[in-house]
Amino acid sequence: MKVFLTAIILAFTGGALFVNLGSIPDSFLLSHTASRFYREAVVTETGALNTVSAILYDFRAFDSLGESTVIFATVSGIVLLLSRKTLPVSSAGLSLIVKRTFGILTPFVFLLSVYIILHGHLSPGGGFQGGVLLAVITIIFCIIYGSSFDLSRYPPQRKTLIETTGALLFLGVGIIGIALTGSFLGNPSAWRGVPGTLPSAGSIVPINLGVGLKVGAGLAIIFYSMIQKTLKRQ
Amino acid sequence: MIEMHLFISYALILLGCFFALSTTIGILRFPDLYTRIHAGAVALTMSALLITVGTAVYVWELFLSLKILLIGVFLLISNPMATHAIARVAYRHRIAIPVSRDLSSRQKFEEDNRHDSS
Amino acid sequence: MTLLEAFLLPLLLVIAILVVAFRDLLSSVITLSVFSTVLAIIYIIHQAPDVALAEVVIGSGLMTAVYIAVISKIRTYRQTHKRGEKE
């Protein structure tokens, strides 16, 4: 009886959702005012070709500041919960072949993440995606070389320093925006450059860099805190 | 000239699809973990490489083709490495026993494990 | 709906059912990474490369490692708990 009732409710909800999805007209959405404004004004007002990045880091940059504050709060909570008084766990890694191969491949991954962060206003990507790729480097170190290698190369204090640098870079760009344009996180027109080239799009590039450093270091701290073992209480 | 490089790219992609088909048949029909790993390493890498080169020929711009070829080079390095790690784990921890007609490989497997555990 | 989408959406459904149906947590996580890949292809078909990149990076790269770390923590807690009960 319960299964029958569940099946009926599921079928009803699925049918309603399907009908709703089918009744959305395609051309209606793009001709509306806000999306039309974004489509027309992105290149002239910000100088960025990537519309999503321009909306995230120029029109709604204050919102992105709030999101990076959320990441900061998450990192603080996890570090408080999983205590810092821990052992660097193991130096056991995978086999020698994998270690040698990643000696070649890890700089490539770093280069890829820097490319995605710095080309955030031209091609898909941006601060968040490139930052997660930076955090993947810590995962590679912990998995393949053992987490004591990661502790010796990038200790948690240095990761915290990188994360704070990213946040301060974001706030500093906002304050420079106050000085140059009169509003917080404003996009100064002197930095705008030619759209389509690498040094363009005003304050979007340093904001991307700050978000990338912040997200990468924060997620690396989260992963490194989660794989550690706590000391046994004697 | 343009039709020529389109023809070459279609031929390469078709060959890659053939290797992909053989990979799937191998994964589905082989009796043993290690033979399946063999199918997933060799034929899959060949298929991915052929499709990548075919796509790079299809696009036919310098930097875009080089970027697509970079994917192929990365797959050429990475896929055998991943299958190597998986096969090594499965062999060292005697998760799957090789199925074979002759007893010598089975005996070698047992001896390796005995030597490992002692 | 293109021809490719007509094949990809049932694949998405099948893989989602597999994720829920597995008893083993590790198999579920393995299947979940495939799920996020299929979702990224659907985003690419709908001309949203930014969302596809975010989906690939989070769903296939980061969440798998974090899930595995969490499963590892749960297993060790359970083993030590059992051992403590035995003693």
Place this chain on the structure above:
Amino acid sequence: MILAAAVFLVILVFFSSWRLLRGPTIPDRLIAADTMGIFLAMVMLLTGVFYNARLMVDVVLVFTVLQFVDMLVFAKYYEHGELFK
């Protein structure tokens, strides 16, 4: 032609998911997931080239890196029974 190859690869992914369902051991499932992931990366590349190549290639490049790291994480977890011992 490009789309036909992509559809063919998706059908092959359908068949490979049988091994994901019925693998006797975890490494079988890992091999099946690896195969499906690389097939899907090829589908991603082909559809991206079909629609707008200049934007979509980065996604495939990032995905191949992350797929590789994924497989190594699973292998490391399965080697020790936990992520670190």
